[in-house]
Amino acid sequence: MLTELDNCILGVIWRGGPMSAYGVRAHFAGSSTVSWSSSTGTVYPAIRRLRQSGYLDAGSPTGPRKSELLSLTTKGRKALDDWLTKVGAGLGSARADPLRTRVHFLSALDPAARRQAFADYRAATRAAIASVEKKLERPAGDMVARSERLGSLGALAELNARLDWLHLAERELSSEK
Template identity: 45%
Template sequence: MTKTRAELTELEGTILGVVRRGGPMTAYAVRSVFLSSVSAEWSGSAGAVYPAITRLVRAGFLKESAVHDGRRSKTYALTRSGIAANDSWICDIGRAAGAGQDPFRIRAALWSLLPASRRRAMAKALIEEMKKRQTAVTAGLQNRGDPDAIMDQLYCMLLEQRIGWIKEKFS
């Protein structure tokens, strides 16, 4: 009886998704996706990714793939049960309907407490930052053969809606 956790963490599920979409790849490549992504908010730290992959291998969801690149790298791919596990993870309605610990919403609820001048300054700076990120994401969408396309598109929509909301409320 191997002790098995009931559900994948968000990081584990995301790693499976990245490998599934990106084809057989190394742990390092998975990290790079996180490190370079504008909208996937993980540090991509080795201390998280390597242990997570170890867990996924032990659980039988990832296996070392035959594909190698001449380096000393290990390349991973999803197993059958890895695909099944990822399927039910992406179909987890309860989690998909939530917004996580959204740092924008949590703050927005408190902005009314600020003095008007500071609130206006904050709104202006925030809109600028959001537009900058939209630009960065849009540029990324054009340059790449893009695995992150949908996530980035949704992030852009989110930013668009929020910029509108801030303008309406704090201007």
């Protein structure tokens, strides 16, 4: 069973490929989604597993760094298609959000510390919003760029919703007796 990361790697290589493992890692490093780890300890082992399982093929080493260019095999393309089209019950569910998790426990703080935590949470969210908005300034001419733009618009909508929710949560906890 492929993980979400495995499938995303297949998608990155399909869209940008053939590409090196370093190129895949660089793509994740530029993502506005922090849960996509770009560490060598995450990306490279996943690529190795995908190659060993027959989802990826690697061309002969090229260039000064002797990089192997990765591409999808027929099995890899089928897995990508399945991932994109098979919708399980959990696909639309809420995902882990470190701020939402912390809010569950904010009543452990005194009111002043709680207000400061909310201010910090909003500041972090606003910084993330600014980062996504900067990405949205780039023109989106071709289909790949438009797909990237849609992903960024989704991230922006999620972050703005989080900001609204943080205001609501602070109101709720400040009225607590």
